[in-house]
C-alpha cells in the first residue's frame with residue numbers, strides 16, 4: 001500500500017510512524033511524496049494560499065481519489081472541518097503532547113523575557129495569546145518548516161519562537177523549552193494528533209482502522225464541535241482543547257476566540273460528563289456564539305482582508 005505524504009521533515013516523520021505501526025500489523029507500505037500548495041508558496045501568508053482552505057490537505061485528497069495513493073497521513077489540526085465523505089479519517093492515533101512550546105534564544109523563561117523581546121510565530125492564535133499574556137512583547141511573523149524556524153532562532157533573529165511540542169517530539173529533537181499551560185495558551189483544536197485517511201471501502205481502510213485510538217478520537221471530535229459554530233473555522237485566533245479525566249467519567253474542555261491583539265477573549269472552561277459529552281459540547285459551542293465569539297472571529301477575519309478561511313493554525 002502506498003502512503004502519500006508531504007515532503008517536510010515533520011510530514012515524513014509522521015508518515016514513517018504510520019508505516020511502522022502498520023508493519024507491526026503485517027502491512028507493508030511505501031512512501032510517496034506529494035507537493036502541496038501550502039509547501040510551494042512559502043513566501044506569502046498561508047491564509048492567502050490555496051484560498052487558505054486545507055492548503056496542506058486538499059492535494060493529498062486529490063491524488064488519493066485518483067487512486068495514486070492508498071493512505072494519507074495528516075496533522076489532524078491542519079484538516080478542515082468539512083471532509084469529502086468518501087475519504088474518512090479511519091484512524092486517529094494516540095495523541096502526542098498537545099501543548100505549545102516556547103523556545104528562547106538564551107533559555108530565558110516567558111515571565112522573565114525583557115520588554116520588547118521579539119517572539120516569532122505566524123499562528124494568529126499564538127500571537128494573540130502571547131500578546132494577552134505579555135502585552136509588552138512584540139510578535140513577528142515566522143513561517144517555514146520546523147527546521148527553518150529553529151535556524152532563524154539560532155541566527156538571533158528572534159528572542160523566542162513558538163511551536164507545537166508534538167512537532168519536535170516527532171522529529172526526535174529533545175530541545176529545552178518551556179511548555180505553555182493550556183490555561184493561558186489553549187492549543188489549536190486537534191494539535192498533537194495524527195489522522196490517517198483512506199478511501200472508504202478499501203483494503204487500506206480495513207488495515208488502518210486497527211490504529212484508531214478511542215480516547216484521542218473522542219477528545220479531538222469534541223474539540224472540533226466546540227468551535228464548529230464559530231464560522232466554518234477560519235484563520236482566526238481560536239483555541240480548543242479537550243482532556244479526558246483519568247476516571248474517564250469527565251472531560252475538561254476549554255475553547256476560546258481572541259481578538260488579533262489579544263485584548264479580548266471569549267471562552268469556556270468547564271468539566272462535562274463523558275456520557276452525553278458530544279451533546280454538551282454542542283451546547284457549549286452554541287454558547288460561545290451567543291457570548292459573542294462568532295462576532296469576534298468575524299472581526300478578526302475582516303481585519304485579515306477576508307480572503308481566507310480555515311480551521312486552525314494552518315499558517316505554520
Ligand SMILES: NCc1[nH]cc(CCC(=O)O)c1CC(=O)O
Pocket residue numbers: 075076077078162163164166167190191192193194313314315316
Ligand atoms: N500548522 C503546521 C503544523 N501542523 C502540525 C504541527 C505540529 C504537530 C501537531 O500539532 O500535530 C505543525 C507545526 C506547529 O504548529 O508548530
